[in-house]
Amino acid sequence: MRRISDRHWRPGDLIPGEVELAEEFGCARATVNRALRELADIGLLDRKRKAGTRVALNPVRKATVEIPVIRQDVEARGKDYSFDVLDRKDLAPSAILQQHYGLAASTPLLGLWTLHRADTYPFAYEERWINLAVVPEILDADLELLSANEWLVRNMPLSRGEFTFSAGNATAAESELLNCPEDAALFIVNRSTWMVDDAITAVRLVYAPGFSMKTVV
Amino acid sequence: MRRISDRHWRPGDLIPGEVELAEEFGCARATVNRALRELADIGLLDRKRKAGTRVALNPVRKATVEIPVIRQDVEARGKDYSFDVLDRKDLAPSAILQQHYGLAASTPLLGLWTLHRADTYPFAYEERWINLAVVPEILDADLELLSANEWLVRNMPLSRGEFTFSAGNATAAESELLNCPEDAALFIVNRSTWMVDDAITAVRLVYAPGFSMKTVV
DNA sequence: TTCGATATTATGTGCAGACATAATATGAGT
DNA sequence: ACTCATATTATGTCTGCACATAATATCGAA
Numbered sequence: 041m042r043r044i045s046d047r048h049w050r051p052g053d054l055i056p057g058e059v060e061l062a063e064e065f066g067c068a069r070a071t072v073n074r075a076l077r078e079l080a081d082i083g084l085l086d087r088k089r090k091a092g093t094r095v096a097l098n099p100v101r102k103a104t105v106e107i108p109v110i111r112q113d114v115e116a117r118g119k120d121y122s123f124d125v126l127d128r129k130d131l132a133p134s135a136i137l138q139q140h141y142g143l144a145a146s147t148p149l150l151g152l153w154t155l156h157r158a159d160t161y162p163f164a165y166e167e168r169w170i171n172l173a174v175v176p177e178i179l180d181a182d183l184e185l186l187s188a189n190e191w192l193v194r195n196m197p198l199s200r201g202e203f204t205f206s207a208g209n210a211t212a213a214e215s216e217l218l219n220c221p222e223d224a225a226l227f228i229v230n231r232s233t234w235m236v237d238d239a240i241t242a243v244r245l246v247y248a249p250g251f252s253m254k255t256v257v
Numbered sequence: 258m259r260r261i262s263d264r265h266w267r268p269g270d271l272i273p274g275e276v277e278l279a280e281e282f283g284c285a286r287a288t289v290n291r292a293l294r295e296l297a298d299i300g301l302l303d304r305k306r307k308a309g310t311r312v313a314l315n316p317v318r319k320a321t322v323e324i325p326v327i328r329q330d331v332e333a334r335g336k337d338y339s340f341d342v343l344d345r346k347d348l349a350p351s352a353i354l355q356q357h358y359g360l361a362a363s364t365p366l367l368g369l370w371t372l373h374r375a376d377t378y379p380f381a382y383e384e385r386w387i388n389l390a391v392v393p394e395i396l397d398a399d400l401e402l403l404s405a406n407e408w409l410v411r412n413m414p415l416s417r418g419e420f421t422f423s424a425g426n427a428t429a430a431e432s433e434l435l436n437c438p439e440d441a442a443l444f445i446v447n448r449s450t451w452m453v454d455d456a457i458t459a460v461r462l463v464y465a466p467g468f469s470m471k472t473v474v
Numbered sequence: 475t476t477c478g479a480t481a482t483t484a485t486g487t488g489c490a491g492a493c494a495t496a497a498t499a500t501g502a503g504t
Numbered sequence: 505a506c507t508c509a510t511a512t513t514a515t516g517t518c519t520g521c522a523c524a525t526a527a528t529a530t531c532g533a534a
Contacts, residue, residue, distance in 0.1 A: 089485045093484085255421075309514060
């Protein structure tokens with residue numbers, strides 16, 4: 041890493057093989073292997089069998105964003121967390137949902153609309169559906185007590201997830217819920233999770249103005 | 258992973274030790290160790306010496322977002338990339354910059370204002386300053402040909418980077434540049450990179466409406 | 475010269491064993 | 505009952521060796 045930093049090895053350069061490095065640093069090849077593997081994991085090196093290891097030419101900066109449960113997020117900001125389930129009803133998947141998530145028309149869904157608060161101030165507004173065919177047990181949970189988010193995190197395995205981050209203008213309803221001007225720019229996260237081939241849940245999270253997501257590389 | 262998925266091992270559970278697992282799976286402890294380490298890396302397990310390994314109770318979803326050079330981003334969307342340097346001038350760091358980035362008042366900065374395009378449509382507007390005390394060579398580069406972004410990526414090592422994602426309303430100037438209504442919600446990325454203790458560059462990237470950042474876990 | 479089989483080589487993955495380290499458990503002493 | 509030193513233990517890290525695999529290089533035959 042230092043040698044990449046001080047441009048001893050420049051982007052695109054082929055660096056010495058594992059055996060050679062092991063000799064130079066007086067350690068075992070396995071140790072060099074792990075070091076190189078970890079550097080490749082964070083995108084600093086490109087490795088190919090037989091071809092050797094090169095300093096990444098296009099260091100696609102890989103930023104690891106940690107996406108905590110909202111409660112943790114709020115508490116990490118030193119605020120008190122609370123939330124309200126605004127609405128809750130059974131749904132049938134729309135044509136779009138059916139197609140995008142591979143849901144049968146008959147799949148029973150639970151719809152949830154939740155407002156998350158930090159110190160009584162609105163923090164984020166959540167729209168969510170849950171696939172009851174996969175997680176019927178959630179009907180037995182008291183979702184007023186433990187948010188659906190946390191219930192799922194704790195009780196449902198995860199195999200695949202997809203996040204989309206974007207920006208959008210506050211709708212009339214959102215501006216009222218989040219206590220902000222209409223058309224205010226809001227940070228939006230769409231998240232969906234699958235269990236093997238079954239869509240479990242999809243959420244649209246709209247954060248109150250001022251929210252930002254920070255990450256360090 | 259399967260045992261976590263099918264809830265054989267539930268969140269919070271203490272799983273068997275490495276030696277035991279090695280025996281069960283008929284492999285070496287090193288192999289178990291690597292498997293468990295990788296699962297801990299993606300946030301599925303919590304490990305502590307002597308205390309043992311537990312299934313993560315709060316699986317902080319760690320999403321790895323890849324932040325490519327804008328050109329790659331545009332090209333990945335199947336568009337032609339081009340950009341214009343709108344303005345360029347020498348700057349002295351403001352009091353805020355001095356404090357936040359630890360810059361001396363005398364540090365020479367290069368300011369750059371760039372518009373990135375996808376198929377002639379505005380894609381993102383970039384405001385950037387570069388620390389000339391650290392990278393004086395950039396003055397010799399033709400930044401009309403290769404964007405400052407790419408020049409830096411190729412020529413400058415980075416030891417530390419910080420990203421902040423947020424949303425903001427288009428200012429009058431931005432709405433004109435990005436060809437969108439005033440107050441449109443825009444996705445904003447702030448990025449700054451350090452080389453050891455020296456701030457190299459800081460960028461504010463404002464993406465045209467409709468931009469979204471997608472990531473898979 | 476071109477094609478294709480073969481040899482070479484760097485990384486990928488695995489094994490068995492060792493010591494280091496941090497956190498816990500234990501037990502002696504007050 | 506409490507404190508503190510000691511023993512225990514699970515993970516962390518490393519060594520040295522071995523074989524697998526993919527990509528390249530080489531070389532002989534057509």
